[in-house]
Amino acid sequence: MKVRLRNPDREMDVPGPRRVRELLAHLSIDPDTVLVIRDRTLLTREEPLDDGDRVEIRPVISGGAGRGRVTKCARCRGPAVIELRRHNAAFCRSCFLHHFTEQVKRAVKDHDMLEPGQRVMVAVSGGKDSLGLWDVLLELGYWATGMYLNLGIGDYSDRSGAAAAAFAGERGAELIHVDLRESYGYDIPTAGRKGSRSTCSVCGLSKRYVFNRVALDHGFDVVATGHNLDDEAATLLGNTLRWQTEYIARQFPVLAAREGMVKKVKPLHRLSERETAAFAVLKGIDYVVEECPLVAGNTQLRYKDALNLLERTSPGTKSAFYLGYLDRAAPLFAGEDRAALTACERCGQPTTGRFCAFCRAGAQIRGERLAGPGDRQVASEISTEALPEEIYATHTAGP
Amino acid sequence: MKVRLRNPDREMDVPGPRRVRELLAHLSIDPDTVLVIRDRTLLTREEPLDDGDRVEIRPVISGGAGRGRVTKCARCRGPAVIELRRHNAAFCRSCFLHHFTEQVKRAVKDHDMLEPGQRVMVAVSGGKDSLGLWDVLLELGYWATGMYLNLGIGDYSDRSGAAAAAFAGERGAELIHVDLRESYGYDIPTAGRKGSRSTCSVCGLSKRYVFNRVALDHGFDVVATGHNLDDEAATLLGNTLRWQTEYIARQFPVLAAREGMVKKVKPLHRLSERETAAFAVLKGIDYVVEECPLVAGNTQLRYKDALNLLERTSPGTKSAFYLGYLDRAAPLFAGEDRAALTACERCGQPTTGRFCAFCRAGAQIRGERLAGPGDRQVASEISTEALPEEIYATHTAGP
Numbered sequence: 001m002k003v004r005l006r007n008p009d010r011e012m013d014v015p016g017p018r019r020v021r022e023l024l025a026h027l028s029i030d031p032d033t034v035l036v037i038r039d040r041t042l043l044t045r046e047e048p049l050d051d052g053d054r055v056e057i058r059p060v061i062s063g064g065a066g067r068g069r070v071t072k073c074a075r076c077r078g079p080a081v082i083e084l085r086r087h088n089a090a091f092c093r094s095c096f097l098h099h100f101t102e103q104v105k106r107a108v109k110d111h112d113m114l115e116p117g118q119r120v121m122v123a124v125s126g127g128k129d130s131l132g133l134w135d136v137l138l139e140l141g142y143w144a145t146g147m148y149l150n151l152g153i154g155d156y157s158d159r160s161g162a163a164a165a166a167f168a169g170e171r172g173a174e175l176i177h178v179d180l181r182e183s184y185g186y187d188i189p190t191a192g193r194k195g196s197r198s199t200c201s202v203c204g205l206s207k208r209y210v211f212n213r214v215a216l217d218h219g220f221d222v223v224a225t226g227h228n229l230d231d232e233a234a235t236l237l238g239n240t241l242r243w244q245t246e247y248i249a250r251q252f253p254v255l256a257a258r259e260g261m262v263k264k265v266k267p268l269h270r271l272s273e274r275e276t277a278a279f280a281v282l283k284g285i286d287y288v289v290e291e292c293p294l295v296a297g298n299t300q301l302r303y304k305d306a307l308n309l310l311e312r313t314s315p316g317t318k319s320a321f322y323l324g325y326l327d328r329a330a331p332l333f334a335g336e337d338r339a340a341l342t343a344c345e346r347c348g349q350p351t352t353g354r355f356c357a358f359c360r361a362g363a364q365i366r367g368e369r370l371a372g373p374g375d376r377q378v379a380s381e382i383s384t385e386a387l388p389e390e391i392y393a394t395h396t397a398g399p
Numbered sequence: 400m401k402v403r404l405r406n407p408d409r410e411m412d413v414p415g416p417r418r419v420r421e422l423l424a425h426l427s428i429d430p431d432t433v434l435v436i437r438d439r440t441l442l443t444r445e446e447p448l449d450d451g452d453r454v455e456i457r458p459v460i461s462g463g464a465g466r467g468r469v470t471k472c473a474r475c476r477g478p479a480v481i482e483l484r485r486h487n488a489a490f491c492r493s494c495f496l497h498h499f500t501e502q503v504k505r506a507v508k509d510h511d512m513l514e515p516g517q518r519v520m521v522a523v524s525g526g527k528d529s530l531g532l533w534d535v536l537l538e539l540g541y542w543a544t545g546m547y548l549n550l551g552i553g554d555y556s557d558r559s560g561a562a563a564a565a566f567a568g569e570r571g572a573e574l575i576h577v578d579l580r581e582s583y584g585y586d587i588p589t590a591g592r593k594g595s596r597s598t599c600s601v602c603g604l605s606k607r608y609v610f611n612r613v614a615l616d617h618g619f620d621v622v623a624t625g626h627n628l629d630d631e632a633a634t635l636l637g638n639t640l641r642w643q644t645e646y647i648a649r650q651f652p653v654l655a656a657r658e659g660m661v662k663k664v665k666p667l668h669r670l671s672e673r674e675t676a677a678f679a680v681l682k683g684i685d686y687v688v689e690e691c692p693l694v695a696g697n698t699q700l701r702y703k704d705a706l707n708l709l710e711r712t713s714p715g716t717k718s719a720f721y722l723g724y725l726d727r728a729a730p731l732f733a734g735e736d737r738a739a740l741t742a743c744e745r746c747g748q749p750t751t752g753r754f755c756a757f758c759r760a761g762a763q764i765r766g767e768r769l770a771g772p773g774d775r776q777v778a779s780e781i782s783t784e785a786l787p788e789e790i791y792a793t794h795t796a797g798p
Contacts, residue, residue, distance in 0.1 A: 240639055241709070241720045243728040302712055306705040310640070313701055321640045329642040332731045 004056040006289050021045040034059050035277055042081040058289055060277040082278050085315035093282050100279045103270045104136050111254045113265040118221040120144045123211045126160030128280040128287045129226030131167050133268055135283055146175040149210050152187025160288050186365045195365045199294045202361055209358035215262040227266040230273040233318040234303035236325055245336040260350040403455040405688050420444040433458050434676055441480040445470045459676040481677050484714035492681050499678045502669045503535050510653045512664040517620040519543045522610045525559030527679040527686045528625030530566050532667055534682055545574040548609050551586025559687050585764045593764045598693045601760055608757035614661040626665040629672040632717040633702035635724055644735040659749040
């Protein structure tokens with residue numbers, strides 16, 4: 001049997017396993033960290049395999065280990081294509097797509113995310129989460145425009161942009177393309193080398209800033225991002241381990257519009273990373289499977305590892321943590337969000353200091369002087385100050 | 400070279416490594432999860448080894464992986480015996496003992512744990528934490544009496560009791576011995592099989608109840624337990640992942656005396672598990688190294704694993720989490736401790752229901768009827784109710 005493994009992309013021959021779980025055991029792969037794909041559909045652990053099969057084992061950067069044998073769809077009793085241990089259920093293709101869409105509808109309704117007729121800008125990276133989000137919003141009839149920000153991360157960015165463009169082309173959807181270097185004079189690899197922030201930090205800051213800016217300029221009502229349950233739980237864990245109560249207080253799937261800031265929503269926050277990957281595969285979305293080449297050592301991934309370790313023995317840990325926070329703990333932190341905003345003296349965007357974090361970081365990277373009228377302070381001096389996060393930041397490195 | 404490994408106890412010959420770190424690398428052991436002992440002292444990673452050496456590699460169930468080369472004592476510049484990555488420092492024997500004692504003194508002072516002349520009962524399990532705590536309290540001049548509760552866990556309990564008795568004998572300290580079966584009619588293995596609680600849950604409940612009861616009966620002012628930083632951080636993580644806000648609100652190193660409840664203190668809460676193990680070794684305390692044989696699958700250990708994973712790449716994660724909670728987040732949860740207490744109708748101890756959790760669990764295990772005057776409800780029916788934790792419980796399975 002031909003088996004295609006990703007990251008790095010390679011193909012190997014595996015003789016004779018009769019079922020998916022035997023193949024994964026043979027390759028020492030944790031079943032809940034991957035999707036097993038044959039002919040554009042998903043295979044459960046109990047699916048029989050044939051010597052002539054070609055299967056792809058696609059990582060989803062998630063956690064969990066197999067336990068039972070659940071192969072019937074919990075909803076229609078037909079053959080299942082995916083097990084969801086957290087729900088102690090399996091679904092066939094059509095019932096899984098129904099489940100996925102219902103979770104998005106529930107998120108939108110519970111948090112008043114979108115209203116019919118509003119213009120939504122979907123921040124699209126070319127990965128499973130953002131393309132899946134765009135897809136489901138279009139299917140639900142929302143007026144959803146994609147916005148792709150080219151971060152200048154070599155081939156990776158080129159492939160990501162191509163995936164976003166191909167998706168838009170197939171669906172006749174509108175896609176806005178912004179190039180970070182053209183618009184702001186730097187790319188992320190340069191920013192990681194030159195600035196005082198880590199690569200992931202300056203990347204997250206740049207994305208949040210540009211998404212908001214572009215949405216304001218184009219008159220969108222809402223910005224939607226593809227943050228999933230794993231992203232939100234990992235971010236909450238990082239903020240909680242340091243008891244960064246201001247960040248914790250702002251970690252909601254909806255951030256209301258304020259002066260200079262468009263409303264932001266995260267309609268996938270009830271769905272795990274593995275579910276968003278499965279949705280993309282089952283909908284035939286050609287997303288970029290490889291991870292960002294600059295992500296090594298990202299702290300967000302370490303929080304995901306820790307949560308995956310716990311999820312493996314206690315399925316539901318992540319959702320109990322994040323959704324439980326929203327339900328029960330968030331009111332305790334409500335008074336901690338004390339940021340008082342003024343306009344950045346350079347760009348006019350809201351900030352807690354004189355200059356917003358984006359302008360300070362950009363000036364430092366470009367080696368520019370950053371000063372208001374009659375001010376002699378230079379960027380290199382400013383950059384040694386503590387840089388408070390932009391008000392939108394929830395200390396997240398997401399899609 | 401002869402190398403003794405524990406858990407299970409075995410000895411092996413290892414040819415030729417020249418330094419401790421090479422020996423550990425050869426055996427694929429994470430340096431910060433063990434103590435390396437030769438002639439009753441500790442060896443740093445850079446310590447040279449000799450072919451004729453006999454060394455013991457003793458697990459401490461903690462985390463962290465080696466990074467730098469720190470072999471001089473941070474305080475006196477003499478040769479170090481232990482590295483503490485969290486403090487980015489190494490200490491010689493004498494400066495480490497000083498550091499350890501200072502941390503205990505600071506805990507006692509910051510939280511008004513003990514006053515001179517008060518009678519302290521130390522809950523002693525025979526392990527590194529509780530014997531180390533007893534030792535340091537005696538050295539600091541407190542009137543500290545040990546209390547050993549025989550849980551009836553076969554050889555393990557016998558060895559633990561013997562370690563406690565030997566310690567008391569060597570120091571001429573007073574030791575109270577209580578046998579769970581003699582006093583309450585069950586042992587822990589039976590309780591784990593017969594009751595509806597997990598073994599670790601009924602064990603923790605029994606220990607908290609009996610410690611308090613014995614301290615009341617003997618007129619002690621304070622009960623001290625050996626919970627260390629790893630224990631407290633793991634408990635806090637478990638409670639936080641489920642946002643059990645009432646438990647979170649009570650997770651303090653001091654619980655004040657209330658009607659029917661003796662004051663409880665945790666003087667080791669600023670010290671990691673690895674530090675308490677090092678203290679015991681350096682003080683020549685013969686503690687029981689093996690873990691409780693019933694602990695497999697304990698959720699507390701899984702939380703420790705997750706924190707150790709994070710501590711490995713970010714030393715200081717555990718202390719930032721627990722000590723940061725005490726400093727900054729605890730006030731947010733203060734209003735969540737809403738337990739209203741009444742006297743248990745059977746034993747008179749404080750409880751949130753009619754019967755305390757200990758009486759309910761005990762009656763269930765013994766197959767007894769548990770009823771108040773004129774009441775026909777039987778234990779087996781009561782046991783199907785949710786069993787709220789004793790008010791002292793902070794959802795901990797500790798020493």
